[in-house]
Amino acid sequence: MEPYALTMHELHDLLVRKELSVTETLNSFLTRIETLNPRLNSYLSVLAESSLAEAGRFDRGERDLRASPLAGIPLAIKDVLCMQGTVTTCGSRILENFVPPYDGTVIARLREAGAIFLGKTNMDEFAMGSSTENSAYGVTRNPWDRERVPGGSSGGSAAAVAADLCSGSLGTDTGGSIRQPASFCGVVGLKPTYGRVSRFGLVAFASSLDQIGPITKDVEDAAVLLRAIAGHDRRDSTSVDRPVPDYRASLREPIKGLRLGIPKEYFVHGMRPEIADAVQRAINVCLQLGAEVGEVSLPHTGYGVAAYYIIAPAEACSNLARYDGVKYGLRVPDARDLIGMYRTSRSQGFGAEVKRRIMLGTYVLSAGYYDAYYTKASQARTLIRKDFLDAFDSFDALMAPVTPVPAFKIGEKSDDPLQMYLNDALTLPASLAGVPGISVPCGFSGEGLPIGLQILGPHFREDLLLRIAYQFEQATAHHLARPGSI
Amino acid sequence: MQEKISRDEVRHVAGLARLELSEREEMRLTEQMNRILEYMETLNELNTEGVPPTTHAIQLRNVFRADEVQPSLERRDTLANAPETDGVSFVVPKVI
Numbered sequence: 001m002e003p004y005a006l007t008m009h010e011l012h013d014l015l016v017r018k019e020l021s022v023t024e025t026l027n028s029f030l031t032r033i034e035t036l037n038p039r040l041n042s043y044l045s046v047l048a049e050s051s052l053a054e055a056g057r058f059d060r061g062e063r064d065l066r067a068s069p070l071a072g073i074p075l076a077i078k079d080v081l082c083m084q085g086t087v088t089t090c091g092s093r094i095l096e097n098f099v100p101p102y103d104g105t106v107i108a109r110l111r112e113a114g115a116i117f118l119g120k121t122n123m124d125e126f127a128m129g130s131s132t133e134n135s136a137y138g139v140t141r142n143p144w145d146r147e148r149v150p151g152g153s154s155g156g157s158a159a160a161v162a163a164d165l166c167s168g169s170l171g172t173d174t175g176g177s178i179r180q181p182a183s184f185c186g187v188v189g190l191k192p193t194y195g196r197v198s199r200f201g202l203v204a205f206a207s208s209l210d211q212i213g214p215i216t217k218d219v220e221d222a223a224v225l226l227r228a229i230a231g232h233d234r235r236d237s238t239s240v241d242r243p244v245p246d247y248r249a250s251l252r253e254p255i256k257g258l259r260l261g262i263p264k265e266y267f268v269h270g271m272r273p274e275i276a277d278a279v280q281r282a283i284n285v286c287l288q289l290g291a292e293v294g295e296v297s298l299p300h301t302g303y304g305v306a307a308y309y310i311i312a313p314a315e316a317c318s319n320l321a322r323y324d325g326v327k328y329g330l331r332v333p334d335a336r337d338l339i340g341m342y343r344t345s346r347s348q349g350f351g352a353e354v355k356r357r358i359m360l361g362t363y364v365l366s367a368g369y370y371d372a373y374y375t376k377a378s379q380a381r382t383l384i385r386k387d388f389l390d391a392f393d394s395f396d397a398l399m400a401p402v403t404p405v406p407a408f409k410i411g412e413k414s415d416d417p418l419q420m421y422l423n424d425a426l427t428l429p430a431s432l433a434g435v436p437g438i439s440v441p442c443g444f445s446g447e448g449l450p451i452g453l454q455i456l457g458p459h460f461r462e463d464l465l466l467r468i469a470y471q472f473e474q475a476t477a478h479h480l481a482r483p484g485s486i
Numbered sequence: 487m488q489e490k491i492s493r494d495e496v497r498h499v500a501g502l503a504r505l506e507l508s509e510r511e512e513m514r515l516t517e518q519m520n521r522i523l524e525y526m527e528t529l530n531e532l533n534t535e536g537v538p539p540t541t542h543a544i545q546l547r548n549v550f551r552a553d554e555v556q557p558s559l560e561r562r563d564t565l566a567n568a569p570e571t572d573g574v575s576f577v578v579p580k581v582i
Binding site: 097098099101102193194195208234237238240300302303305306307309310317321324325326327328329330331335336337338339340341342343344346347350352355356358359360362363366373375376377378379380381382383385417418421432433434435459 | 491495496499500502503504505506507511515518519521522523525526528529530531532534537538539540541542543544546549551559563564566567568569570576578579580581
């Protein structure tokens with residue numbers, strides 16, 4: 001098997017056993033990227049030189065491949081994460097030339113663990129979107145069908161994993177941006193509990209929702225990658241100071257006796273029957289594995305879209321106020337005065353969706369509307385969060401679809417923002433509640449598009465999600481399927 | 487249907503957000519924001535009396551650290567991404 005086709009843990013085994021050199025591995029990826037990236041637009045930048053230099057250090061024995069399960073492993077990084085000396089665009093014109101002077105915490109941790117950064121991946125501008133169509137650098141195409149979107153906002157990362165253009169990758173999830181593209185591309189994506197992973201060096205979109213997480217070829221890889229990036233960081237005071245378990249160690253524990261809830265509100269009107277069927281089959285697999293299954297109600301699920309699309313834009317408009325053409329980013333020259341400079345720079349630097357969210361956020365926070373929109377949405381968030389806490393009184397985890405439909409066609413929803421938002425209905429509630437969620441492949445639609453199973457768990461129970469996902473994965477073969485010719 | 491937000495309000499909000507909208511953007515945004523805000527009305531079905539708002543899903547209190555001097559970015563690195571500097575400060579167009 002070509003090195004690019006291996007999972008991270010398979011590749012690491014071969015590297016440690018010297019059956020393969022890190023340089024050979026890198027070359028296998030770089031050749032494949034050269035061929036396929038023009039067709040997929042998954043990477044915005046490829047770090048050929050620095051990744052080969054790093055590979056050489058391992059092959060010459062200057063760095064130890066045994067030091068960590070990530071040593072020598074080529075990863076793709078969503079272009080919203082700051083990497084020292086590497087252009088970080090966030091998919092936006094306004095940051096076209098932005099070169100961070102520091103590493104974000106997750107990047108520093110992965111560097112320390114010996115991971116090799118292959119490049120930065122495409123995304124919806126500032127992570128605002130569900131299709132990567134909002135990237136200023138062109139849409140990423142779904143490796144399973146190039147006429148379709150890979151999902152978003154971490155579409156470049158998910159497509160890179162699905163197309164074997166990296167061993168694994170990092171995405172970020174604010175309202176589904178890891179789970180939804182993972183589901184659209186047939187790979188594993190985990191959104192950790194809010195506070196599990198440091199956000200330092202993650203360019204902020206909605207600070208009370210943003211989390212960084214792994215997108216990988218299988219569940220074991222997700223466990224490895226999460227462990228490497230999780231944990232408290234003094235540079236992010238919202239990161240939580242509690243021990244990081246060895247997620248990989250508990251994967252093989254059986255799920256017999258676990259209580260799995262099926263939230264009835266997640267089987268929404270308009271859902272493709274084949275998605276509900278695939279999830280039902282996944283539930284049957286878990287039953288056969290000895291889990292107990294029961295229906296549960298999360299009564300406020302239907303308010304997730306409205307609450308999220310008030311709260312997230314409100315936070316975004318405040319976070320994006322920093323793009324003023326002064327300290328970094330685009331400045332349109334020849335403005336008459338400071339305010340004029342702000343206005344022309346921001347108007348030319350931001351794309352349509354980002355402007356729309358800044359406008360919505362500014363409006364809902366403005367005098368006279370704050371209580372009607374922002375306070376109301378924040379109260380709805382309390383109710384949505386309580387739905388989960390109540391459900392977890394009776395169930396260990398929840399199983400649901402990720403999206404109501406599989407990957408849609410490029411252009412199909414891009415003219416109708418509300419339709420695009422409604423497509424996020426099944427991933428937003430967990431984000432608002434701060435609970436972790438994983439998407440794991442569970443089947444295919446009639447036209448051969450991947451379908452994801454979403455497993456949601458209590459705060460800080462990523463170990464449980466990974467274990468259920470792993471037991472399900474190992475009992476099925478969905479994760480072994482790869483796209484045909486791309 | 488009663489308009490939730492008028493074109494004048496859209497222009498006003500754009501001013502607050504330091505955005506300059508073209509005629510076409512202004513029209514489209516007025517239409518789109520009306521549809522989106524109309525959808526937000528679904529929240530009014532909820533009785534939220536006495537429900538406290540949630541701003542963070544994981545509540546942390548009093549995250550303190552010692553007030554110690556730590557190394558920070560070099561001035562040169564801080565200025566490196568700026569559109570205009572004099573080598574010491576950021577340079578901006580005339581303010582007053």
